[in-house]
Amino acid sequence: MTTSPLNPPATTVDFVDGRTRVFAIIGHPIEQVRSPQAITHELQRRGRNAILLPFDVVPDAFDEVFRHLLSIGNLDGLIITVPHKIRARELCTRVGPLAEMSGSASVIARTADNKWVGELFDGKGCIAAIRNRGVTFDDKRVVLLGIGGAGAGIAVELARQAPAEIHIHDPDGAKTAKVIARLRSRFPAQSFAAGMPALERVDILINASPVGMLDPTRMPVEASRFTPHLIVMDVITNPAPTRLLRTAEASGCMAIYGREMFDTQIAGACDFLLDTRVIVADDVRFDHAQASVSRRG
């Protein structure tokens, strides 16, 4: 192959170069995530030379990888997904109020002095997706399945909506009791219960467990039909629909997809990853400006 600098070969792509700023989503499994397409689009729409890639990291390796990614000088932030959100919150040097309350973190930004600062967006995204369909929470009986990283965040935001009842169901009974105790101390007027009530007594069912992820044959409740008044939300984005949502649609129920929740979080996540002053709750401002004003990008 003969090349000349006067006739460079057309052998390049136009979406990355040596100045590209790097973001990553860390999870295991990772194939199902949508952030690489959607966050990258949003970063580039904002005029950034930046990209978000999937990083497949098993739990045993998470601590070391999380720490040493700080040593990649042009890697500016992370999205954290299943099963690392709780550990990410523990390893962050600072967290915002929603991460603090729920004990998990989903979006992590680097400060100028090379620390990770995290916040959780799942709860607000889930509630926004439901409200975007015209659903209100007044007098509703709500069941939340799963109290992992995403579920913990959703529980807090759900309590802020003040529905009639919040039932939390998770195989880990001790953890569920602990979460409910913490929620009661913060929301003393709210009705909380552990466990799964009869579905005919439920208005809104939210799956925040991983059951059904990458598996179209499984669902987190045992039912072949629902009554049509039930509103079903599944935080899982792949498959779409999950078996839970297929069952809901076949029963005439409103089925709210994980993608809708995901879409509501894109702009806020990018604000947090890029900006120097970030709103992380309606009522609380979380200021990491002083640490990050000189962040490169």
Added chain:
Amino acid sequence: MTTSPLNPPATTVDFVDGRTRVFAIIGHPIEQVRSPQAITHELQRRGRNAILLPFDVVPDAFDEVFRHLLSIGNLDGLIITVPHKIRARELCTRVGPLAEMSGSASVIARTADNKWVGELFDGKGCIAAIRNRGVTFDDKRVVLLGIGGAGAGIAVELARQAPAEIHIHDPDGAKTAKVIARLRSRFPAQSFAAGMPALERVDILINASPVGMLDPTRMPVEASRFTPHLIVMDVITNPAPTRLLRTAEASGCMAIYGREMFDTQIAGACDFLLDTRVIVADDVRFDHAQASVSRRG
């Protein structure tokens, strides 16, 4: 924002997703590298869902980052650039013959049992770029400036061309003497000398030092003009041309660009990063097939 799974917003890019395999080029500085554009293009041309990104890593952090990148399950390989090539060779579990001879490594692939295996492509790329311009080495007096990671590899390939004289000039005299001793033991018939001869006695001048990288005001030899018979090659790709190459062109010399050398290495680097059996020298096959046949990709 109201979204429905039936009407997904057009908010994605099409070049990354959750299944994207990741490659990175590690260096410091990193802005000047061309691999993100060119290697990514070649990977995608081959039908791979894969991308190569820049990772800016300082020398103090290199060892830990290099080790822990093995824990990102979908990160399959690395390109190594200044100043890490020598350390990368030391940290690889196995290396090919060119890395072994030169003591540095530029392309690193992961084996199925999570080891790094490395090889050096700089020397073959440099010689190919010069030969692609119709230049032969017979009876030529050659000066090589710089005996770092790239220079060491070029020195070996240069000796294989059997020019009349090879002069190696580097600020580190002890290291230069050591490299020349090693080369003499392998190429006993070849004439080697340390230091810089008068330029009118030189036919081919190769800059493999970093002097002039990202700095259009500096050049690695003191000269305002060259005689037109001199052939000047600079391995630096940014700026293009470097001050060295500008001076060569202003003097009527043939000026061979770092980009030409870089372009000759793209296909070979991708073969090594992706394939299970890789040619790394004309005369030697380096087989890492048994370790990597089940490599994911």
